[in-house]
Amino acid sequence: MALLRLNHLSFGYNPHRLIFEDISFAVHPGEVFCIIGPNGCGKTTLIDSILGINQPQQGTIEVGGIRLAQLKPREFAQHIAYVPQSHTKTFPYTVLDIVVMGRTYATRGFGSPDSSQRQRALESLDQVGLTGFSERLYTELSGGELQLVLIARALTQDASIMVLDEPTAHLDFRHELMVMEIITWLVKEKGLTIVMATHFLNQAFYLENAEVPTRVALMNQGKIEAIGTPSEVITKNTLKDVFKISSTTGTTDEEGIQRKFIVPLKNLR
Template identity: 85%
Template sequence: MLRLNNLSFGYTPKRLIFGNISFVVQPGEVFCVIGPNGCGKTTLIDSILGINQPQQGTIEVGGTRLTQLKPREFAQNIAYVPQSHTKTFPYTVLDIVVMGRTAATRGFGAPDSNQRQRARESLDQVGLKGFEERLYTELSGGELQLVLIARALTQDARIMVLDEPTAHLDFRHELMVMEIITWLVKERGLTIIMATHFLNQAFYLENASVPTRVALMNEGRIEAIGPPSTVITSDNLKDVFKIIATTGTTDEAGIHRKFIVPLKNIR
């Protein structure tokens, strides 16, 4: 679905943010990029989105180089959910979600009834039916994040890229987002690329039988790629995050879950 070949990027030729990154994201999987602050996760995401032009290497989507995709073709392949969003103008929630159909709207044409209905379906799918006429400037952080996911969902792209999608959410809304990601992969067949600081989210997806792999980044390079259970280990967290951590499992409420708990910094 998406392939990175020896990708390197830096804002100056002598200072790389990351170098020689290569991996393949398979159709219908969640690919989590994790790592400490400053390791290059967001810069890598921006490169996949075409914002950063690599100094070396290529990115391919479905066998076609990213640089060869026209804007409409790019939108048909990749949708994006940012980690933060400035609410400037008081659009309605429906107006914001309909913006996901921009690539399907010809020229200066306005969204038609079918496109607005598609936006309503997306709102229903993320649990926001009845929010259509609410002003999105008046939403809570959790509600706004669900609206942005609905907008990306309305785009009908094959890949959804999420940059820290639960960074500002409480436990309930974080769980809602994880449940929606699970549904997007299992029921809609989407491919998800997600940068996150919350390592237990990868375990949540793995435990929910969602095809999940983790790329562990550190200082601009990939240290390990594989299933969460083999990558998110005490030894790896000690090496990369410089912390002592322990893993465990729970069967609370009849649901089996693996988790990891940070215990202390290594000084």
């Protein structure tokens, strides 16, 4: 059974102008489902709908076979964790305080996190490579470190699905690779299901090269143009039609492993 299913979903801030229309797909356990497409095609708006922020004008969303609208906040948190594209650092909480917030849904009333919840947060920090960061002030972290903390917070939630909106948008090359390595580990070793919106098409190839079950949904002008593996969807022809660019694909054979990639060549507009 699909963990997440969208059935003929449509949404618009103005009822006479839809941002996306008639979106249907299913996300299966233990896969990465990448949503790609040009700026303004509706990726983030679609992610916000999956998170329950946007109420669809038409269609339904099901999580674990239950309609999203029927889930209470605590139940929703058990199914879906979220890593935002950006985050404003306002108060100098410790890193551990931020990560343990992933267990808020499991804390009753005005209670405080117990020792087991704090231990779970420490384990998540270890899993994203931030052992020893627990007492650091999160307002003093670099962008890459902060993104890893937010992934640790989502991991602490122990949800079955993790939704990431442009998780490497503001990161340098090294931290982008670290995030992709963690995503690979989460799927292969933890069996997590990932829904990820991204502008970086080679990230889908990275996952495919790493033998992570990966599918891509190509959005354009509020519609899904194609769904399939990265190799099936990210091609010279689709990039020409959707992104209006000329591109070429290639492979490397480093360390005895073949890896596929795509390179943009020129703008066709």
